[in-house]
Amino acid sequence: MTQEEIITRPLRRLDPEDAQEALTRIQDVLHRQQLVSDLVHRQEAGDERAGLVESVVQRQHESEIKALLDDLHPADIAFILESLPKTERQAVWQLVGTEHDADVLLEVDDWVRESLIEAMDRQDLVAATETLDADELADLAPDLPPDVVAEVQKGLTEDERAQLIEAMGYPEDSVGAIMDFDMVRVREDTTLKAVLRYLRRMRELPDHTDQIFVVDRQGRLQGTLSLSRLLVGDLKSKVQDVLSPDYLSLSPLDSDADAARAFERYDLVSAPVVDDQGRLVGRVTISEVVDVIREDSEEQALSRAGMQEEDIFAPVGMALRNRAPWLFLNLCTAATAAFVASQFEDTVSHIVVLAFLMSIVAGIGGNSGNQTMTMIIRALAMGRITGHNVWQLVKREMTITVLVGLCGSVGAALFAWLISRSIPVALVMMAAMVCNMLVGTTIGVLVPMLRARFGKDPAMGSSVLLTFATDSLGFFIFLGLATLFLL
Amino acid sequence: MTQEEIITRPLRRLDPEDAQEALTRIQDVLHRQQLVSDLVHRQEAGDERAGLVESVVQRQHESEIKALLDDLHPADIAFILESLPKTERQAVWQLVGTEHDADVLLEVDDWVRESLIEAMDRQDLVAATETLDADELADLAPDLPPDVVAEVQKGLTEDERAQLIEAMGYPEDSVGAIMDFDMVRVREDTTLKAVLRYLRRMRELPDHTDQIFVVDRQGRLQGTLSLSRLLVGDLKSKVQDVLSPDYLSLSPLDSDADAARAFERYDLVSAPVVDDQGRLVGRVTISEVVDVIREDSEEQALSRAGMQEEDIFAPVGMALRNRAPWLFLNLCTAATAAFVASQFEDTVSHIVVLAFLMSIVAGIGGNSGNQTMTMIIRALAMGRITGHNVWQLVKREMTITVLVGLCGSVGAALFAWLISRSIPVALVMMAAMVCNMLVGTTIGVLVPMLRARFGKDPAMGSSVLLTFATDSLGFFIFLGLATLFLL
The missing domain is CATH 1.10.357.20 (SLC41 divalent cation transporters, integral membrane domain)
Structure with missing residues (x-):
């Protein structure tokens, strides 16, 4: 989000209940639209006036829905799409602003994503996915048409392409599958002042950056430095002297459930992932971990009844x-x-x-x-x-x-x-x-x-x-x- | 933790598996101690030499356990205590360094806390709890002897005492019960430079400070400012111009499960809590939320089998x-x-x-x-x-x-x-x-x-x-x- 957008858009107070209300109102509109369509189709075929009325009403309904959607966070839009049956979901999806396409695709549950992608043409898909990071693209890749993936990855840098391939290679329940590559790394022998200057040059920090990772010349993890320590520390100190006293590092092949247990036990927000030579390769954040915890608990509840994840509107x-x-x-x-x-x-x-x-x-x-x-x-x-x-x-x-x-x-x-x-x-x-x-x-x-x-x-x-x-x-x-x- | 400690103590790599290994080794030592005791008690009564041997061996075993415990994070110590039957748990608890007492008491599950407090005398309890924040004290208060609570709260400031009373008053599953009061708040008309100077004067920031809260003259929440925006933003900007575009605020009487859903949906690390006049009264962090999610899912699994939380070593x-x-x-x-x-x-x-x-x-x-x-x-x-x-x-x-x-x-x-x-x-x-x-x-x-x-x-x-x-x-x-x- 650019500086201008921030200033022009009013502050948005997030509230899941607003999303629930929007869902009910969208269902209302869809229901009214259905009534009109039924009415029109009961007319004799070829009644042009009726068709005209229908399309006018439909445009009006669409703009009503659009207005409701525009106020919402992508995660709330994802919730609404998940709560609609397939045809209505695809209809509403067409009305979601294209700037939210990528975020919503990342947010929705797997079983919904497929139906959304199905409703998009190749051009929309490329537009939506070309802004994604390597790890995000890796999450979507299995559901995307191969030619779209091929097209989009042409736009990646060499490094990003290597990351994409790496991220796609890890098994489903591993740390590798939930890690991202948005890390801020600094060398141990820099001063805090230099680190602050370095950060200020970045346009923004990655989400959930509560600590930055300290590496040596070979890229091996030496420890972590929390932002709050960075903010209160003496500017002349060297990074190596103010490292956080405790740190947890994960391996890409650790199970995601074990990683979640570690996050819970040590109250972490992010953790570095290192390969077997101790080199920093990625990062896991609490938002992925919360998803792991929730999914594991739902999977357990479902498997106790002998089921797998099921769309309440699945055929x-x-x-x-x-x-x-x-x-x-x-x-x-x-x-x-x-x-x-x-x-x-x-x-x-x-x-x-x-x-x-x-x-x-x-x-x-x-x-x-x-x-x-x-x-x-x-x-x-x-x-x-x-x-x-x-x-x-x-x-x-x-x-x-x-x-x-x-x-x-x-x-x-x-x-x-x-x-x-x-x-x-x-x-x-x-x-x-x-x-x-x-x-x-x-x-x-x-x-x-x-x-x-x-x-x-x-x-x-x-x-x-x-x-x-x-x-x-x-x-x-x-x-x-x-x-x-x-x- | 003071600056000196950070420098003298070597970096500690956290790993739940180390805790599991320490558990097994502690059980080994306890088992050996039991064997020795059994042997000694089989001797004739009054055999002084046997008694002497026993106490020497016991001291040796105790120092072995102490050495194992000293390397561990308080959360790992809590895990070990939870995994031992009551008498052994109390014996090991005596060997935990007093500097960890408060942290461990906060970490352990409710059903274990009682047995630990039982094994402490009044003086230890006062020493352990007088360093706690108001919200932490409120968590422990129901399990503490009333005279200890009375003693400890004498050491609180007026404000803290008001917070303690407030925190103890909220129902169990409410946001009020999981919120803390460790907030950094700034006024909307300050510059980022002034905010940075203000933060630098604090010795350390509260845990999980990913954003600071922006209030007006009356203490009403105006929005939030993320640390990362603070770090990369123009120092001359006013706080009100770089507020985070979206924010979630909770009410103390919201249900904790709803708050957890909101944290999940919007990928939050912390959220402000405001009263019905919009005044900032507290903060909820992801670490409490993760506990809520885990506890709810375990409660569900247990209640499906018609049980409540049960210590595997409960009588x-x-x-x-x-x-x-x-x-x-x-x-x-x-x-x-x-x-x-x-x-x-x-x-x-x-x-x-x-x-x-x-x-x-x-x-x-x-x-x-x-x-x-x-x-x-x-x-x-x-x-x-x-x-x-x-x-x-x-x-x-x-x-x-x-x-x-x-x-x-x-x-x-x-x-x-x-x-x-x-x-x-x-x-x-x-x-x-x-x-x-x-x-x-x-x-x-x-x-x-x-x-x-x-x-x-x-x-x-x-x-x-x-x-x-x-x-x-x-x-x-x-x-x-x-x-x-x-x-």
């Missing part, structure tokens, strides 16, 4: 492909459990009431195991579980389960007695429930720990395995005990 | 109180579902195989509803659901469910035929499954939306209601259809 076919596999998997495990239970058909046909009790045994085992599993996955993610405390943890979980199980099974036994009027049935219920809760706890501890031991994500798939075990074994234990003691 | 009694209510609630809903099913005892005793199939119908209904519910809760949290798109969403979810249901129910019907060899049973299975999936979808859409409409957290308790409905109605629909068509 039904896409949603089917997203959701069906999980339901099918659950159908298979439920069928297996049912098959296990059906092996006790004789027992159940003698004492029908067992059929109604067995699902309680299975369900509570699953719930109890899920509590243990949630605890363990969390402790693993925090790095709290070490060789030393595993057994202590396991003993603790078992104790808790037995105690909760004993109390709970008294309630369950009472219920069993109420609907069966048989004390032996109640006792079998009690024993089976405690046993199945222990099954749940065992799975809840073992599965995540084994997965973590073998370098896998401890959460993934654990819950299916848990339900599978507590359902099948729950039926087996309950009906097995009943067969032994009640027939 | 068993506390864990019981945390977990039992959820299991009891689930026992009640499962028992109700079983009771519903037991009303069809006649039907089941005629066709026993129904007993094994009914849990499949219930389970898949729950899984399918859970997918819908996850989508809806997420869309609600993002503010994407408005009056305009509700029906579109509902129609979409219903279509998806019917389509997935039809495919899936063919598989289920096949399984039903395999274990029953009866086509009517297979057909009833198919119909019941599709119906129950629609029940799941309806609950999955309605419950979160109604809760949100009435201003409640859409996620809370929704999953219990969902399971309850899909279990009870699943049994009812399946056995009901069977009673109508198969007897």
Whole structure:
């Protein structure tokens, strides 16, 4: 943004609620436009007047929407586009000022970006993307038509082209994929005064510059210098004498989740990225880290329901492909459990009431195991579980389960007695429930720990395995005990 | 940290993995110490030599642990303390240098802080807390003995005491509870040169100062000035001419989750907090926001398993109180579902195989509803659901469910035929499954939306209601259809 723009444009107070209101008003306008179009199309074909009215009204509506959009931050525009179904989204996208195109494309979620790019012609795309930095271009490149990428990268400098290639080469969940190249670097033997002069010559500092990076002659990172230290420090000091006492450096191949943990723990705003020779190659900022934290937590919530990221307006076919596999998997495990239970058909046909009790045994085992599993996955993610405390943890979980199980099974036994009027049935219920809760706890501890031991994500798939075990074994234990003691 | 310390202490490269290694080594030492103690206690009582050996070894172990701790950042020390059981935690806490006491107390999770404070005497507590800022003291105050708070606040200035009282007065999940008072404020009519001179007179800037706040004569916020603009701007410019073009301001009573969303959307590092007259009263920084985001996501994961935050080393009694209510609630809903099913005892005793199939119908209904519910809760949290798109969403979810249901129910019907060899049973299975999936979808859409409409957290308790409905109605629909068509 140039100096003139700053002075001419009034200050904008940001507020996500304004964006939400703008969304509702845009939906209103689109709805009115739809009503007019419907009306016009009900007229006889070729009624020129009606067509004329429609186009006048449409222009009016478009300028209404444009006015709403013009007041908004690109991130708010991205929010609005994400909240509209595809056709309306593409219509509104045409009305977004071209100066925001690049920013909005960077801001929107992956699943929306595709539909926006689809609605742009080659020329618009080149115009929007030729202003991007190498790391930003690398983020968009997979979604852009290859000829646009080829065209745009012609405008890059040699250095930037090398950065683009580097940034595109890192795996998705690595630090390399979220780093940028907007670093201010200074040599350790300069004075603060010289650094200040150097900064003043730049037109603006990169976003989120809270510190500048200090390197030696070979470009190896020596430490960092915070802007606030630079501002309050003695101008005659050498950079090397006022380095920040602590610094964190990342490697491009570190996992982004680990980097996020480090940012959280040490309250960082930015961190340098160095290669294996210690040379400064990039920088990670808190805004990327916040996205990583949010995305990881949403991914977890979705994967627990067996889904991946899904556009609420994605075509039904896409949603089917997203959701069906999980339901099918659950159908298979439920069928297996049912098959296990059906092996006790004789027992159940003698004492029908067992059929109604067995699902309680299975369900509570699953719930109890899920509590243990949630605890363990969390402790693993925090790095709290070490060789030393595993057994202590396991003993603790078992104790808790037995105690909760004993109390709970008294309630369950009472219920069993109420609907069966048989004390032996109640006792079998009690024993089976405690046993199945222990099954749940065992799975809840073992599965995540084994997965973590073998370098896998401890959460993934654990819950299916848990339900599978507590359902099948729950039926087996309950009906097995009943067969032994009640027939 | 004073200038001398910076120069004498070597640069410290932060790395969470080092902390993890230190944890393992500290556990090793504690383990060895335990072995020695056990050995000594097996000797006859009054064996002085053994006691002597023990205390020598203990001193050696203590200095080993001290050496490990001295190298660590307070946040790493907090991590280690959080990862130890209570007695060991308190023992290690005694070995932490007193200069870190305050920082560590601020860093640790709530459930650990209590046990650390318990292990400190009054004098240590006063020493540790008298250096704190008002907002930090407000965070610790609920856990501190009242006489310590009374003692420490005597040392505060009038202003700070007012801030302390203000900070303690805001509700837990509000912006007021996470704001601090470490702001740099300047008047709009000063020049950049004067601002730089003013900053240089401060010994250091507050953490996370990426911008300073511009106020008028009455202390009302006029805008913000970023440090980087200050560094590159013309020294003769007035502050009011180089204000940042966009700014976000918060109110102390805004919810912290909303503030976090705003930080994420606009990529902020800090934001001013103003009262209802527009006067600047505080500041929120990204480090607090990151904590809010992480805590909200963990709270969600825990509450889905019916738990609250739990220390992995909390006493068993506390864990019981945390977990039992959820299991009891689930026992009640499962028992109700079983009771519903037991009303069809006649039907089941005629066709026993129904007993094994009914849990499949219930389970898949729950899984399918859970997918819908996850989508809806997420869309609600993002503010994407408005009056305009509700029906579109509902129609979409219903279509998806019917389509997935039809495919899936063919598989289920096949399984039903395999274990029953009866086509009517297979057909009833198919119909019941599709119906129950629609029940799941309806609950999955309605419950979160109604809760949100009435201003409640859409996620809370929704999953219990969902399971309850899909279990009870699943049994009812399946056995009901069977009673109508198969007897």
